Amino acid sequence: MKIKILLKQHVGAHCKATVKIGQEIKKGELIAEPEGLGANIHSSVYGKVIDINDAIVIDMANEQPKYFIPIADTSCNIEAVKDAGVVGAGGAGFPTHVKLNAKLNDGYVLVNAAECEPILKHNIKLIEEKAELLIRGLKYAMEMTKAKKAYIAIKPKHKKAIINLGKIVKSEQNIEIKFLPNMYPAGDERVIVREMLGVELEPGQLPSAANAVVFNVETLKNVALAIEKRRPVITKDVTVGGRVKGDVDGEVFMDMPIGMPINHCINLAGGVEKNSGEIVVGGPFTGIAAHENSPISKTTGGILVGMVFPNDNRKFGILACECGAQEDRLAEIVAGMGGTVVASEKCKRMVEVNGRYRCDKPGECPGQTETILKLKKAGAKAIIVGTCED
Numbered sequence: 548m549k550i551k552i553l554l555k556q557h558v559g560a561h562c563k564a565t566v567k568i569g570q571e572i573k574k575g576e577l578i579a580e581p582e583g584l585g586a587n588i589h590s591s592v593y594g595k596v597i598d599i600n601d602a603i604v605i606d607m608a609n610e611q612p613k614y615f616i617p618i619a620d621t622s623c624n625i626e627a628v629k630d631a632g633v634v635g636a637g638g639a640g641f642p643t644h645v646k647l648n649a650k651l652n653d654g655y656v657l658v659n660a661a662e663c664e665p666i667l668k669h670n671i672k673l674i675e676e677k678a679e680l681l682i683r684g685l686k687y688a689m690e691m692t693k694a695k696k697a698y699i700a701i702k703p704k705h706k707k708a709i710i711n712l713g714k715i716v717k718s719e720q721n722i723e724i725k726f727l728p729n730m731y732p733a734g735d736e737r738v739i740v741r742e743m744l745g746v747e748l749e750p751g752q753l754p755s756a757a758n759a760v761v762f763n764v765e766t767l768k769n770v771a772l773a774i775e776k777r778r779p780v781i782t783k784d785v786t787v788g789g790r791v792k793g794d795v796d797g798e799v800f801m802d803m804p805i806g807m808p809i810n811h812c813i814n815l816a817g818g819v820e821k822n823s824g825e826i827v828v829g830g831p832f833t834g835i836a837a838h839e840n841s842p843i844s845k846t847t848g849g850i851l852v853g854m855v856f857p858n859d860n861r862k863f864g865i866l867a868c869e870c871g872a873q874e875d876r877l878a879e880i881v882a883g884m885g886g887t888v889v890a891s892e893k894c895k896r897m898v899e900v901n902g903r904y905r906c907d908k909p910g911e912c913p914g915q916t917e918t919i920l921k922l923k924k925a926g927a928k929a930i931i932v933g934t935c936e937d
Contacts, residue, residue, distance in 0.1 A: 550592060550806035551602045551842040552578065557640035559584030564603055570596045575615030575779050578603055586642045586845075587632035589616075589779035591804035602842065605806065617777035624774050625691055631773035632780045632845075637670070637734070637763030640846040643770065646760050647691045654758035656694045657743050658685060658767065660701040660708070661727055663734025664830025666797045667849045669784040670764040673801070674701075674708040677768070682715050684767030685722065687774055692760060697722045698743045702729050728910070731832060732870045735909040736761045750907050751900035781805055783843050785812055789852035790824070792817030803843055809850045810839035824855040825883065832871040832933075836879060856883040864927030865891035866918060869906040872933030881931060890925030892918045 555561045562579035566572060572590045579588035588603075593611055598604035618630040629644035637659060658681070662670045674681055689697055699712060703726050716722050727733040727742055737748045739761050746757040754761050762770075765784055772778040783805055788797035791813060798816045809828065813819060827834035828841060830849050863886045865877045872880075878888050895913050897904040915932075922930055 548607045548808075548811075549597070550594075550605050550607060550804065550808070551840075552588060552591065552605065552806035553602045553842060553844050554579055554588065555585075555601070556588065556805075556845040557581075557584075557586045557634045557642055559586075559642070561601070562586075562588050564599050566596050566599075566603065568596050568599060572596060572605065573616050574611070575617065575781060577779075581642075584642065584645075586634045586640075586644075587630060587779070589632060589781050591781040591806050602806075615778060615781060618773065618779055620777065624687055627773045627777070628770055631769065631778065633766065633769045633773055634780070634845050635763055636765035636769065636783070636846060637848060638846065640844075643762070643766055646762070647688060647770075649692050649755060649760055651692045651694045651758055651760065653695045654692070654760075655744060656685060656688050656692060656697040657739050657754070657759050657761045658697065658699040659734050659736070659739055659761055659763050660699055660705075661734035661739070662702070662705070663732055664832050664834075664849065665731075666788040666851060667786045667830055668797050669786045669799045669801070669848065671705050671708050672799045673764055673768060673784060674705075675711055678708070678711040678715055680768050680771055681764055682712075682719070682722065683775070684769070684771035685762075686719075687770055688760075688762060688767060689721065694760075695721065698725045699723070700725055700727050700733075700739050700743055702727050702733065704729055730910055732909050735870065735906075738909050750898050750905035751903075780845055783845060783847055785843065785847055785850055787812050787816040787850045787852075789827075790820040790822075790854060791852050792820055797849075805845060806842045808840045808842060809837060809847075812843070812850050813839070813852065819852050822855050824853040827851040827853055835876065856880070856885075859884040859886050859929065861928040862887050862889045862926050864889065864919075864922030864925065864930040866894065866915060866922065866930060866932045867891065867897075868894045868912075868933045869897050869904050870909050877931050877933050886929070889927055890922050892922055894918075 593608040594605040633643040634640040782802035786797045828837040867873045
């Protein structure tokens with residue numbers, strides 16, 4: 548099997564390959580380094596490099612020992628996280644060592660355990676099975692940032708995960724479980740800060756403005772593994788769902804090698820159902836279209852098989868949302884149905900900040916009557932909406 552390890556799996560620029568075509572490599576070996584903001588990339592398998600372009604393509608060896616090349620031993624925990632190439636596993640992939648360099652001094656580490664998008668459930672499964680690993684990663688993060696308090700933000704419906712966390716947290720004076728509303732986008736950083744700390748961040752403001760940092764569950768797992776096992780980030784937890792022959796509500800695969808084609812996971816889940824449509828990588832709200840050979844990256848969360856698009860050649864209006872699907876994705880869906888986009892508008896909560904549109908109050912959608920009428924006036928016979936709530 549050939550795997551494809553992308554040279555850009557994080558915020559920042561592409562990494563520079565440190566290996567050559569024809570080179571034999573081992574699992575855990577450093578194969579690319581960042582030039583500027585970014586994170587180290589390591590091989591997830593044993594094999595031979597057969598191509599390098601926007602990715603390093605590896606022909607996997609038949610033998611795949613469990614042993615991996617550990618990162619260098621160091622007494623500096625932040626250095627270990629940096630060497631391991633840890634990035635945010637639930638979002639854009641911001642390098643974790645940069646966040647951990649924040650000195651909060653009486654501030655807060657917030658754990659995003661929202662499992663925000665429908666179907667996805669690999670973060671909750673991690674808590675249900677290995678809550679102690681999350682807590683160890685969290686305590687390292689608190690120590691490195693000098694935070695005085697940590698809140699684990701989770702929805703009340705995840706009862707088993709909460710019970711497992713509660714057993715461990717009851718002996719921790721500075722770690723507390725707090726509940727999020729059962730809505731989308733509860734996992735948005737600004738929503739986490741608002742619900743945990745009562746601080747309303749302005750669009751574009753980072754959690755640091757509230758003397759806090761936010762980490763995803765799997766990110767803290769990787770922090771713990773980097774420090775305790777010297778393990779680089781070479782695997783990803785994923786949920787497979789949609790029109791697959793297995794569990795339509797989502798089947799979880801833990802520690803899937805990075806670079807593995809997503810079709811491998813779909814086949815493990817039972818394969819695609821008849822009359823299936825596009826494959827989406829990510830969640831139902833913010834995922835992007837992919838193909839069966841698209842590789843798993845450090846930020847891949849969901850692998851979802853959709854329905855066949857209905858035939859609908861009408862004229863469409865688009866209503867985009869920063870919290871959900873935006874114009875390009877909605878236009879892609881319209882094209883898949885055979886329709887034509889005649890007008891597009893943004894949710895009235897979207898405001899421009901530094902050249903990017905952001906929601907001024909995530910999770911609290913306004914009425915859209917005026918916008919809908921504007922789209923209809925422009926000739927739209929149907930409207931496709933990417934907003935997050937009602």
